[in-house]
Amino acid sequence: MAKTRAGWDWLRGPEPWTRRMLAGDLALAAVLAILGLGIEELDRGSGQRMLLGAVAVVALTLLRRRLPAATLVAGSALSSALPGLFFVLPLLGWSAGRRIVGVGRALGAFTLAFVAALAFSVLDQWSQMRPLLIIVFSTLMFLAVTVMPGLASRYWSQRRTLLAALHERNGQLLRERAMVAGQARLRERQRIAQDMHDSLGHQLALIAVHTGALEVDPELTDRQREAVGVLRQASVSAMHELREVVGILRDGVESPPMVEEAQPAARGVAGIAGVVEAARAAGTEVRMTTSGRPRQLVAACDHAAYRIVQEALTNAYKHAPGAPITVELRYEDDSLVVEIANGPSAGPDEDVVSGGQGLTGLRERARLVGGMVHAGPAEGGGFRVAGVLPYGAEPAGAQDVADDFGQQAQAQKGTLPQAPGRRGEQQPMDWAAVDRELAVRVPSRAGGIAVGCGIAFAAVVVLVIVMIAAAVMLMDTAVDSMIGRDEYDAVHVGEAEATVRDRLPGGESFLTAGADRKGPPRPEGSECLVLLADDQTGQSLTTDLVFRFCFKDGKLVDKQAYEVKQ
Structure with a gap:
């Protein structure tokens, strides 16, 4: 069980692989395998080769996340022997372009895949086609089917990474801006607290002292002494409240009351009765x-x-x-x-002062x-x-106040960013620079669509070039493998092999591959040359008229004209 789980973790690789993703990969592998079986059928592949191609498609699709470079090279190398892998190559290119870290590694992986695809194609088709045409055709196919999806995937992945980095940077700048603004608010609050303490505190202290002295004046009546006591108690309560307000403005916490002074009245519903x-x-x-x-x-x-x-x-x-x-x-x-x-x-008193x-x-x-x-x-x-x-x-402002206190604590610990300058001196913030940082424009959706359309257009152009090259190559090989009825009739059994071959085309073409074994039995020990008739009039769409010339001991020993199913 532990080995199975370890193998599963290795197969998933660094990316999270959910059940939905696994089901999607299996469904994609099944579709690609079915398409590959169709190509194998068109190529007249054997049942064993079809099964091997389907297994390879499923394996490459599931392993592309864990081994993007290895699956790209393996798929490119096997595509010449297993035509059913054609549709999985764009998927492997897309996965490799996105997941291979580093430009050098990606370039090396794609180069190795191209060399492998080219080498195996040349080895597989050497006897039927010209090497130069093989190289050109394989190069164009690799660019269109593998390189273009890889470039598009790499661009898309890097764009997403860049957007994420830009959003993170902008968020960091916004947080730093809020912290600096919080520091400015705290400094202003401390200044106000200091002014209140120096001005109002002094005046209230004088009032408390004078009313206290007046309260014990023996010349006052009981009624006057009671009124002066109320004034003294009000001034003492005002000093308590002033001290608490100053403490909140300065430090964010209430200042502890002085021991020698009376405790302030509760400031809540319970304190209304006292007021x-x-x-x-x-x-x-x-x-x-x-x-x-x-x-x-x-x-x-x-x-x-x-x-x-x-x-x-x-x-x-x-x-x-x-x-x-x-x-x-x-x-x-x-x-x-x-x-x-x-x-x-x-009416109000004439000396009333109201703010x-x-x-x-x-x-x-x-x-x-x-x-x-x-x-x-x-x-x-x-x-x-x-x-x-x-x-x-x-x-509603509780969170803002809490944030201010938290920012103040961070500033006291030295964790907030400080502007360069002397110790203890706050430098003015360059808000214009911050706004320029925040104004970094991320690529728009229209720009991404334009780039994607450009890549798609380039892929279409390469595919058109590949199709034109394939058509030219097909026409060239067809010309080199066709003769007319007159040329066939002009050749007679018993003529020298060299003379006959000089008069006939080379016949090296995939169009006639295997046609020498589909006609009448060949003479034992002979070597045959199969050519297509340049005039297929009267033939069905599924049959071709071919001419076979068999040589033995340097002479033409047999010639046959027969129909072959495509």
Whole structure:
């Protein structure tokens, strides 16, 4: 069993050979064997030669994948003795042109196959044809039947390899371009993080210090001291959030909270109650309601809900100070609805500073998690912000952020391509050069068809040349093997052999091969010359009129005229 499997693996060679491919090869071998039997029948081959030719066709077809050069040489050499191999030669040439590695090896294999085919053809037909015609005919046939399929196969295989290499190179360039762009984004994020840390961090620290000192001032009333405590707690929470945002921008991970400072409030649905309580402590009338069965949200949606409530409360503080606020959380079947509404107010404070980006940011945040945010005037006055967030949607940009972090890690390990320059200095990327690399045009389908048509046209031209050469050779040999009735009658039994042969053609032609044995019995010990009649009038399409002259002891001892089946 092990030997059988080893033999099967050797027969398959380096290419994967599935059952479908094996069935296809067997079917192809059967078709070629049937066509070869037809040629053997036309050549009047024996049954043994037909069987041997069919076996050879099947063996060469199955072995061509594993031994492309050997099968090409063997098929070319055996084709002269086994005419049934004619139709398998193009297949062997195609397989050899595609599978032989290296131009030198392929040229050597085709040259050896040509020499073998030419040598065996000359040996097989030496007695019936002129050697020069044999060489010309065999050369043209080899070019048309074997070389042309090999060239076409090699071109097709190399074109596919080139296309695969181009696609792989373009993919690599695209990946490198994405990595460089990711590095640029990370550098910009680090710069922004540094600016936020240096500017906002300093200001918030000053606020925390001054409010802390003000909180212990003995001249303040309890109400004032409570308000200052709320301010100090808000500044500390803002410093925590700023530190986490800076950490995410810089390293892609949240910064650990400092031990000496208070822990920041949870930023999710669970933290909304804290935000509402802080607003109440600041003197704002806020009412919060929850309906439905609470459900767990993914982290991105949970955080988005918190930010919607936080931003909506901030807008209410700015634009409707003193107006009552309602916060409602509704757990629907497929989504969480967060609604914040405030009543009408006399108008915003004159010193309100607004960047105009809060609601736009909320809409984008909700869009990234598959939800939506609506903001606008409420019925009866006031303003209303409502957000709809699905329970299980992941942020659309999560993969991009993960890719950025992965690229940053690769850059820190030194695996990303770096532009030449000093250590630690990022060189500007030549995007024009990258675009030129990406713009490499692969050969079009029309170009491939044109080349294929050119190869096919060349093969047709060679075949036409072969047919013309074969016709000329046939006419030449026919002229050298025909005489008229008058010439036959002018020769008499008893004349000298030399005199008769000087008056008659040589008769070396495949057209008369074996015809001397198909007529009346020859005189014993005689040597016969068979010629065709140049006038076949009255003969059927399947018979020929031949003239036989038999010589013995230097004289013409017998002459016969009879019909022979083709």
